[in-house]
Amino acid sequence: MNKIIEKAKFEHILSKDEIVQLLQDESINQELFKAADSLRKEFVGDEVHLRALIEFSNFCHCNCLYCGIRAENLCVDRYRLSSDQIIQLARQAYDFGYKTVVLQSGEDLAYKVDEMAQIISEIKKLDLALTLSIGERNFEDYKILKEAGADRFLLRIETTDKDLYMKMHPNADFENRKICLFNLKKLGYETGTGCLIGLPGQSLESLADDILFFKELDADMIGIGPLIPHPQTPLKNAENGSFELALKVMAITRLLLPDINIPATTAMETLNPNGRIMALQSGANVIMPNITAEDIRCKYEIYPNKANVNYKQLEAKLKQIGRQISSTKGYRKVRRSL
Numbered sequence: 001m002n003k004i005i006e007k008a009k010f011e012h013i014l015s016k017d018e019i020v021q022l023l024q025d026e027s028i029n030q031e032l033f034k035a036a037d038s039l040r041k042e043f044v045g046d047e048v049h050l051r052a053l054i055e056f057s058n059f060c061h062c063n064c065l066y067c068g069i070r071a072e073n074l075c076v077d078r079y080r081l082s083s084d085q086i087i088q089l090a091r092q093a094y095d096f097g098y099k100t101v102v103l104q105s106g107e108d109l110a111y112k113v114d115e116m117a118q119i120i121s122e123i124k125k126l127d128l129a130l131t132l133s134i135g136e137r138n139f140e141d142y143k144i145l146k147e148a149g150a151d152r153f154l155l156r157i158e159t160t161d162k163d164l165y166m167k168m169h170p171n172a173d174f175e176n177r178k179i180c181l182f183n184l185k186k187l188g189y190e191t192g193t194g195c196l197i198g199l200p201g202q203s204l205e206s207l208a209d210d211i212l213f214f215k216e217l218d219a220d221m222i223g224i225g226p227l228i229p230h231p232q233t234p235l236k237n238a239e240n241g242s243f244e245l246a247l248k249v250m251a252i253t254r255l256l257l258p259d260i261n262i263p264a265t266t267a268m269e270t271l272n273p274n275g276r277i278m279a280l281q282s283g284a285n286v287i288m289p290n291i292t293a294e295d296i297r298c299k300y301e302i303y304p305n306k307a308n309v310n311y312k313q314l315e316a317k318l319k320q321i322g323r324q325i326s327s328t329k330g331y332r333k334v335r336r337s338l
Contacts, residue, residue: 001028008255009035019208023248036251036283043258044285046323049330051100051131051263051288052093055300056081060106062135063170064158066196066238068230068301069106075232077299080110083119090123093291099329100129102154102288107135117148124149129329131192136176139183146187151331153184154192156223159199160213161206168199181217190332192261194223197249198241207249215256220332221286222260224250225267228303243271247282254283259334261286269307276307277317286330287314 004018005028014022022032057080058069069076081089090101101123105111116134123130131152132145142153157177159165165174184191195210214222226241246268254262263286264279272278276287289309290297318324 005035016208020204023204032251033282036254039258040283047326048323049286049326051102052098053102053288053290054089055104055292056086057105057108058300059108062107065168066229066235073232087122094126102131104133113141113144120148136180152190156194158196160209190220192221196227197246198227222253223263225265230303251283
């Protein structure tokens with residue numbers, strides 16, 4: 001099994017069968033995490049990039065079976081921030097020292113493309129990198145938002161198993177999800193996606209396909225986290241996803257895409273009180289602190305009991321593991337020889 005890890009570390013290529021073997025074998029976990037951490041250090045260094053997360057709307061027309069802000073959850077206290085409120089939060093992020101903001105919402109089409117473009121234009125005057133996470137739009141909308149100054153776009157696929165995707169996302173269009181991702185790459189966005197670990201019916205073979213899809217897309221950032229079902233959803237009785245398996249998928253992703261950005265996701269910290277640090281020692285190099293006001297943040301509950309980030313505590317923990325907060329915008333530096 002160590003030969004497979006070595007192959008991944010030096011060639012950045014694995015077959016589906018080899019990925020499944022790594023996912024199955026619990027005896028090589030530490031070797032796998034160590035290899036991913038070594039490659040992270042070599043390709044992206046010891047700096048940890050902080051992305052300031054602004055959750056500006058919890059309206060969503062989707063009905064994902066696990067998500068607390070799904071359209072059919074009538075218990076949600078819905079909100080939309082105004083353009084001025086969003087821009088003010090971005091200013092606060094800039095004043096605090098963040099280099100990137102992430103504008104995230106449910107799939108809320110109430111924000112028309114011209115309004116989003118204006119928000120982006122104003123925020124870009126602050127010399128911030130800007131990531132959007134607003135769901136599926138058409139090619140022309142993505143183009144307008146890119147021209148307004150958006151740098152990155154996060155659109156998680158969650159699973160590349162079409163049947164499982166359709167089961168988890170009623171009335172969604174799996175093929176359109178993939179088309180959107182390739183459109184984002186075509187338009188020059190740093191394109192992010194990711195998957196959930198522990199969806200009911202998910203197999204290790206399916207997870208291997210997810211990793212290979214990330215490689216095919218040449219994604220620039222990948223978010224991987226364990227499923228944490230919301231109690232007001234159809235999956236309320238489902239088990240949480242495996243923290244350890246999520247770490248393994250993340251580590252293999254680092255081995256195959258060594259120069260990308262990988263967040264230590266909040267879901268990992270929610271399941272394990274030391275989850276972020278463990279992820280950072282297994283291939284991750286990004287953290288996304290939520291800077292939305294507390295009275296608003298509690299309404300954006302995709303899953304319950306989300307972990308927060310205490311800046312001073314984080315800084316101290318990073319120092320203990322030989323890492324430091326980056327002072328750059330953290331764009332991907334692609335190694336073309338890969």
